[in-house]
Amino acid sequence: MPPKDFVSALEVAQRAGVSRSAVSRTFTPGASVSAETRKKVTDAAEALGYHVNELARGLMRNESGIVCLVVSDVATPYRSALLRELTSKLQNVGKVAMLINTDRSDGSVDRALSQAIRYRADASIILSGLPDASIVRLCLKNGQRLVLINRDDEEPGPLKINLDDFEAGERIVTAFARAGCRSLAFANSEAGTPSLMGREHGFVAAAKKLGLEVSVERYGWTGYEAGRVLAQRLLTRTQRPEAIFCATDLLACGFMDTARHQFGIGVPQQLCLAGFDDIDQASWSSYGLTTFAQPVAEIASKAVEWLSTSEAADNILHHSVRLTAELIWRTSIRAG
């Protein structure tokens, strides 16, 4: 195939007049090399255009420096924001991100993970989809670390990062109540992931506790279009809810757009609305959506921190972290 005429450590060694090991050590942080040798080596390397072969290094060290990011719906605002944080933080600790897209058929998470294993990834971070328990065990057995974001799972071993979804559902109910809303609804997708359901359950529970009317509608995936459909359904009911909590911002945007443009309903005057994620669009002046912010930066930090932590510290670390979603107050809910 391609020529690939890479210069090897041997060539560098010869030009520098030192041994092959010397050049290896020069490029290994913390190895013992005299300043003089190091200089000779780096000069030669520079001149020859030498670059350490991470494949070979990974082979020897049994540590590739690769972290797999397993994700579906990459093009979605929340996902891509998380991706940005993750890749940049990984780079900061000298790791490299391998992106695996699981948009397509079933079992793709498993396929992805087995690819991660083939490349001897040091770790995998699962942003979406849930791997088979056996695969999880396989990863762990093979010394691979696993991080599950917003996807609860019984299996022990992986680090699980979750939000206080249930509590967020509760909190928004009090906000709605304070705005004078008596009948509430939750607009959800049919995806049924733990975080989505957590929000739903918290919301419903709190509403009931306060004696407010509450109902749930579920449809499609968590996108803009689904939000439109949900609006159709909820806003044509004989008893129209006065406040809607959408499981995601994308849903909320679609909902708000059809409420306003198709039904001519004023938000927040006639209808209060809230979302979840705090995607960029939520702050756009067409929406001004009150929503819960996913702490993406913090999520990413926790994840890569855990990955770059040593084995020893590992054991004393909690394998589950729970972050709180901050309520960002904008204009889609009436002031009390």
Added chain:
Amino acid sequence: MPPKDFVSALEVAQRAGVSRSAVSRTFTPGASVSAETRKKVTDAAEALGYHVNELARGLMRNESGIVCLVVSDVATPYRSALLRELTSKLQNVGKVAMLINTDRSDGSVDRALSQAIRYRADASIILSGLPDASIVRLCLKNGQRLVLINRDDEEPGPLKINLDDFEAGERIVTAFARAGCRSLAFANSEAGTPSLMGREHGFVAAAKKLGLEVSVERYGWTGYEAGRVLAQRLLTRTQRPEAIFCATDLLACGFMDTARHQFGIGVPQQLCLAGFDDIDQASWSSYGLTTFAQPVAEIASKAVEWLSTSEAADNILHHSVRLTAELIWRTSIRAG
């Protein structure tokens, strides 16, 4: 570090009662193995949980299967859409995507590329930022293929994928003219990339040719906030333009929002607006933005097609492809 107790081909060979080479060949498409041996090997591999070590394989084959995606602003709608297409198409041809985020400081593209070299990536796809010419030569010399998307460059060797930006600028002028607009403006960012400037030049040239008034305003990056600022500037002029072409959709959304909400200007009644990219939000009913669609799927196809093409065919291939951006007609321009 981690235990990493991987099972090797040798162990599989022993369990299957064949030679090490046999198991290697079993996992090499097109190698010569009898059905019987293959069965024995796959059974043993299954039982032991064997996974080919791509690091070692890449080392031998001098072909890692890795493709580097060099990108900044991953979280931006257009970029993430392109990323989605690219990763999924790469997976289809059996390659794996390594994501390199260049959001940060200067020289980050060069650093990224040198990382790509260290991992012996078969190719790099540059979605943003322009590498130093010397680095480009280094990549090519090292047998790495390079794809430059929307970033023209003199250097021969890489595949360059571009759109008909200039022509798009021209086309939208006639659309504006047909809508009865006599004074036009182009809202650009200060990024000054070739594609952005191409749109600008085409727009200005065509406007002048038609004898229409035209001006240009540039500010910040190509995001929503910059669009707001551009609107401030353009809409407070004594002679307000009747039609604005924004260099990107994000700019257009910001522009439209402040035109409507801050200045109370009706779009398209009092102001015609167009964008570029056709991000999801352009179709949301709050915007209904008339815009040019980036053919992301086609761009991705061309890119990975070129990467997976053989060396021989390589030479007869054009090293530059030019795709056309389709004008998506929505409601931000008055009907003629």
Added chain:
DNA sequence: AACAATGTTGCAAGCGCTTGCAAAACGGGA
């Protein structure tokens, strides 16, 4: 029955690197 053509298999070398080990070089007391 002998032979050629074809297909399958194992051997062993080698990809580019790291690293334990022991030898060499160095530096500072005494």
Added chain:
DNA sequence: TCCCGTTTTGCAAGCGCTTGCAACATTGTT
């Protein structure tokens, strides 16, 4: 000056894999 403790260096083994080569097995042909 000599000796001992501390770097620094080179050697060589080995990481897990592929692949050219030659040996071997299988089959079909005359």
